[in-house]
Amino acid sequence: MADLLEITPNGLYCAAGNFYIDPWRPVSHAVITHAHADHARPGSDRYLCAAPGKHVLRTRMGSQALIDTLKYNEHVTINGVDVSLHPAGHLLGSSQVRVSHRGITWVVTGDYKLQNDTTCDCFESVPCDVFVTESTFGLPVYRWPDPETVAHEINAWWRANAESGRTSVLLAYALGKAQRLASLLDPSIGPIYGHGAVMKLVEAYRASGVRLPPINRIPPHSRKIGGGRGIVIAPPSAAGTTWINRFGETSLAMVSGWMLLRGVRRRRGIPKGFILSDHVDYPDLMQAVHASGAQRVLVTHGFTDIVARLLTERGLKAEVLATRFIGETNPDDGDTDEDAQDLQAPTHESIDTDKKDTEDAQ
Amino acid sequence: MKRFSDLYWKLDSTTSTNQKIEALKEYFVSAPPEDAACGLRVLCGAKQLRAVSTRSLREWAAEFAEIPLWLVEESYAHVGDLAETLALILPDQLTQEPNSTDHSTEPLPLSRCFEATIRGLKGKPDSYKRQVVEETWKRLTPRERIVWHKLLTGGCRVGVSRTLVARALAEMSGLEPAVLAERMMAATIETAEDFQSLISPHPTSADSLRPYPFFLASPISNEPQELGSVMDWQAEWKWDGMRAQVVRRSAGISIWSRGEERMNDAFPEIVEAAEHLPDGTVLDGELLAAHPNNLLPFSMLSRRASRKRAGKKIRTEIPAVFVAYDLLEARGKDIRSEPLSFRRRELLTVVPSAFQRQPALSGGPATLHRNPAASSDIRMFHSPLIDGHSWDDLTLTRQQARRRGVEGLMLKRIASSYAHGRPRGDWWKWKVEPLEIDAVLHYAQAGHGRRAGLHTDYTLGVWDGDQLVTVAKAYSGLSDKELIEIDKIIRSTTIERHGPVRVVRPTLVFQLAFENVSRSTRHKSGIAVRFPRIARWRRDKLPHEAATLSDLKVLLAQATGQQQLSGEQTE
Ligand SMILES: [Zn+2]
Numbered sequence: 001m002a003d004l005l006e007i008t009p010n011g012l013y014c015a016a017g018n019f020y021i022d023p024w025r026p027v028s029h030a031v032i033t034h035a036h037a038d039h040a041r042p043g044s045d046r047y048l049c050a051a052p053g054k055h056v057l058r059t060r061m062g063s064q065a066l067i068d069t070l071k072y073n074e075h076v077t078i079n080g081v082d083v084s085l086h087p088a089g090h091l092l093g094s095s096q097v098r099v100s101h102r103g104i105t106w107v108v109t110g111d112y113k114l115q116n117d118t119t120c121d122c123f124e125s126v127p128c129d130v131f132v133t134e135s136t137f138g139l140p141v142y143r144w145p146d147p148e149t150v151a152h153e154i155n156a157w158w159r160a161n162a163e164s165g166r167t168s169v170l171l172a173y174a175l176g177k178a179q180r181l182a183s184l185l186d187p188s189i190g191p192i193y194g195h196g197a198v199m200k201l202v203e204a205y206r207a208s209g210v211r212l213p214p215i216n217r218i219p220p221h222s223r224k225i226g227g228g229r230g231i232v233i234a235p236p237s238a239a240g241t242t243w244i245n246r247f248g249e250t251s252l253a254m255v256s257g258w259m260l261l262r263g264v265r266r267r268r269g270i271p272k273g274f275i276l277s278d279h280v281d282y283p284d285l286m287q288a289v290h291a292s293g294a295q296r297v298l299v300t301h302g303f304t305d306i307v308a309r310l311l312t313e314r315g316l317k318a319e320v321l322a323t324r325f326i327g328e329t330n331p332d333d334g335d336t337d338e339d340a341q342d343l344q345a346p347t348h349e350s351i352d353t354d355k356k357d358t359e360d361a362q
Numbered sequence: 363m364k365r366f367s368d369l370y371w372k373l374d375s376t377t378s379t380n381q382k383i384e385a386l387k388e389y390f391v392s393a394p395p396e397d398a399a400c401g402l403r404v405l406c407g408a409k410q411l412r413a414v415s416t417r418s419l420r421e422w423a424a425e426f427a428e429i430p431l432w433l434v435e436e437s438y439a440h441v442g443d444l445a446e447t448l449a450l451i452l453p454d455q456l457t458q459e460p461n462s463t464d465h466s467t468e469p470l471p472l473s474r475c476f477e478a479t480i481r482g483l484k485g486k487p488d489s490y491k492r493q494v495v496e497e498t499w500k501r502l503t504p505r506e507r508i509v510w511h512k513l514l515t516g517g518c519r520v521g522v523s524r525t526l527v528a529r530a531l532a533e534m535s536g537l538e539p540a541v542l543a544e545r546m547m548a549a550t551i552e553t554a555e556d557f558q559s560l561i562s563p564h565p566t567s568a569d570s571l572r573p574y575p576f577f578l579a580s581p582i583s584n585e586p587q588e589l590g591s592v593m594d595w596q597a598e599w600k601w602d603g604m605r606a607q608v609v610r611r612s613a614g615i616s617i618w619s620r621g622e623e624r625m626n627d628a629f630p631e632i633v634e635a636a637e638h639l640p641d642g643t644v645l646d647g648e649l650l651a652a653h654p655n656n657l658l659p660f661s662m663l664s665r666r667a668s669r670k671r672a673g674k675k676i677r678t679e680i681p682a683v684f685v686a687y688d689l690l691e692a693r694g695k696d697i698r699s700e701p702l703s704f705r706r707r708e709l710l711t712v713v714p715s716a717f718q719r720q721p722a723l724s725g726g727p728a729t730l731h732r733n734p735a736a737s738s739d740i741r742m743f744h745s746p747l748i749d750g751h752s753w754d755d756l757t758l759t760r761q762q763a764r765r766r767g768v769e770g771l772m773l774k775r776i777a778s779s780y781a782h783g784r785p786r787g788d789w790w791k792w793k794v795e796p797l798e799i800d801a802v803l804h805y806a807q808a809g810h811g812r813r814a815g816l817h818t819d820y821t822l823g824v825w826d827g828d829q830l831v832t833v834a835k836a837y838s839g840l841s842d843k844e845l846i847e848i849d850k851i852i853r854s855t856t857i858e859r860h861g862p863v864r865v866v867r868p869t870l871v872f873q874l875a876f877e878n879v880s881r882s883t884r885h886k887s888g889i890a891v892r893f894p895r896i897a898r899w900r901r902d903k904l905p906h907e908a909a910t911l912s913d914l915k916v917l918l919a920q921a922t923g924q925q926q927l928s929g930e931q932t933e
Contacts, residue, residue, distance in 0.1 A: 139433075139436065139437045139440055140427065140429050140433060140434075140437055140450075140451045141437045141440070141441055141446075141447055141450035141451055142450075143450070260450070261441055261446070261815065262374070262443070262446060262508075263441065263442050263443065263446075263815050263816075264815065267815075267816065267842060269842075271375070271376075303436075303440075306433065306436050309432075310429075310430070310433060313430065
């Protein structure tokens with residue numbers, strides 16, 4: 001019997017239900033796990049996502065896109081196939097897609113994390129026969145520190161910078177990480193600012209009812225914003241651009257799971273790194289696999305062959321699910337970075353817009 | 363361990379000299395002297411003991427972390443640093459140390475940790491070692507473990523120079539940095555007392571065999587014409603050997619390498635020769651491997667120096683000589699602040715010449731031989747000067763350097779004193795332009811340290827028919843951006859993997875620069891290149907356009923046409 005889900009040139013396909021999950025080419029029906037650019041691509045006829053993610057997906061897919069929604073845990077039948085969405089904890093509206101047909105249940109995690117995050121629903125384990133999991137950080141060296149401790153460190157760093165009159169700049173992915181980060185900041189230290197690319201999504205989060213501390217747009221003229229007490233959240237691609245220079249004296253830090261490794265911190269040339277990720281670390285990945293109860297696991301996005309081998313040794317039927325992203329995860333490679341896909345197009349656009357602002361000001 | 367580990371990470375996280383000095387000072391002030399002594403040894407890059415093999419360490423760590431060994435290896439290939447990899451895979455710190463309010467004490471101070479968990483393992487059975495290692499893992503945080511792993515496996519390098527350490531100690535003790543640099547070079551610092559006497563305001567054992575800090579030349583960056591009149595400068599060959607100081611004092615004789623290692627046992631014939639020097643003499647010069655009339659390639663010297671104790675056989679096969687450049691101490695008096703012209707005159711009274719007198723540009727390849735008056739077993743002589751009445755003369759002479767087996771010319775200001783460290787302006791090295799060929803990437807391996815995780819260690823080959831033969835391993839010379847791009851190509855063109863080494867399909871061509879070529883039986887190609895590095899990435903070249911083995915053989919023929927112990931002198 002053919003698998004319920006299979007890889008086709010357009011992406012992961014359910015033949016029985018005639019729909020795709022996170023297709024990489026335009027198709028008629030696309031079920032979307034989350035709005036990051038390597039999972040949600042424009043051009044499909046219809047999209048289906050979790051209700052809390054609608055505004056965010058809209059900012060990415062444009063005003064013309066047809067977007068249907070499902071509440072978490074609500075079931076819909078597509079051509080006789082039972083489909084439901086369950087929180088993945090990756091970012092606002094991120095889902096695991098559960099597909100069930102003729103007594104066989106598959107769960108596709110998309111990207112996910114088990115940690116607490118007040119800006120989105122927490123991951124819920126869904127029992128299944130086949131578990132399709134990401135493996136971005138699927139090596140035992142990746143074990144995240146407690147996010148509360150990290151938040152505490154970030155605030156302490158910000159406070160110290162504010163006291164010496166240096167603007168703090170945090171580099172974080174514009175969608176998901178930036179908003180989570182904002183929710184962890186202590187606004188009593190100083191004003192919070194967001195890069196244009198971050199602000200667009202902050203608005204989408206607010207429109208979806210997520211509570212965030214006050215975040216300001218960056219005023220076009222001022223240099224020492226917030227009297228040197230401010231903190232700016234900007235996408236990583238802003239590092240090393242003239243856009244950063246406008247803030248005068250700054251302290252720069254990058255927020256990413258890759259910051260766990262000394263070599264990555266050094267190569268990025270970024271003086272400070274905070275370890276905070278929206279992906280599962282190794283222990284959480286193992287835990288999620290175990291909790292799913294699946295006997296068969298397909299591993300995608302990341303250290304696929306390593307995780308598949310390990311799970312096989314532990315008695316599961318595990319395979320690599322080849323996606324079109326060839327090669328392995330490389331923390332220095334923009335294309336396969338944690339969520340870097342997300343940044344490529346939209347961010348450069350907005351940096352350009354910001355550059356124009358600067359030029360206008362002169 | 364915590365205090366030293368904090369210092370390690372502070373030094374690691376900054377490139378600012380001042381911040382490094384501050385961190386060092388803070389460490390030396392706060393650490394108990396026995397810890398400071400131990401920390402100083404590590405900071406100065408003293409030879410370290412490999413108490414545990416990295417093989418055992420990874421096996422124990424795998425079992426301790428309850429993961430298969432292959433997963434440890436895969437993690438290592440990703441992280442690029444074994445100490446870090448193991449520190450990260452191990453379970454979190456298990457034993458919370460009692461929180462001491464007294465900051466002067468820590469539960470596991472460096473010196474005690476060193477004695478108990480590193481030195482104490484020497485000669486012990488593996489079961490004992492493993493027990494100590496596991497107990498220590500439980501007590502340390504991941505950051506501390508990284509540093510401890512590096513100490514344990516004898517590979518702890520810290521990103522500070524001795525000069526910087528000397529400066530920090532000088533600021534802390536109020537002594538001159540030069541005094542500290544000298545004391546650090548001579549003394550072995552083992553105990554608390556050693557450390558205290560290092561920073562003591564009172565002079566220490568005056569008759570020691572302490573060498574002086576080396577004066578290092580900088581590569582010349584502009585045209586030599588910009589140095590002013592050629593008359594203000596002294597030119598010598600830049601010998602391709604090992605820089606060394608010969609100290610002859612009443613207390614004895616010592617041959618010091620630039621790494622401040624005593625090399626008496628490796629070069630006994632130089633020690634013998636030094637016995638003829640007057641008491642209170644310190645020479646700066648170069649150790650070379652040479653038969654009476656011809657220089658041997660550096661690779662042979664390096665083979666010779668790698669023997670801790672040189673036996674008769676290797677002494678006959680690879681004889682050593684010492685070419686003196688400079689006299690730093692004469693009749694027991696430090697003359698480093700005297701001008702070079704004065705020191706040179708004094709040098710000639712102490713060390714003989716080994717060369718015949720010949721004009722610099724007599725035409726034809728240099729065929730200068732030893733002075734027949736000098737005995738053929740003379741082991742120590744002074745570096746001859748090169749006559750040059752104009753910069754153009756010297757430019758021409760420099761072009762002969764490779765054929766002579768030297769690296770180029772040294773230019774020293776006649777009025778210069780013997781400084782320490784690498785101050786710019788008075789001493790320049792003026793190397794010959796490197797040789798270059800285009801070579802093809804054959805194997806790649808992930809780098810370590812700053813470049814951990816990226817494939818940055820390249821093995822390059824040239825064509826022998828349709829086969830690639832390896833010519834060199836090369837690392838530097840590319841920008842971080844290029845390295846990242848190349849890493850991507852390496853990952854997508856990998857055809858085989860052997861542990862961390864990837865065999866790639868030949869697609870990448872690099873311009874490989876090197877100082878010289880020599881015959882080698884240790885390389886499959888039969889040729890060894892000296893100081894290979896990547897000059898640039900030839901995106902414009904296809905792999906089959908790269909060099910062939912016969913191209914390299916032509917270079918070899920040109921280079922070895924004449925490699926003689928040659929020089930001209932003006933005295
Ligand atoms: Zn994502």
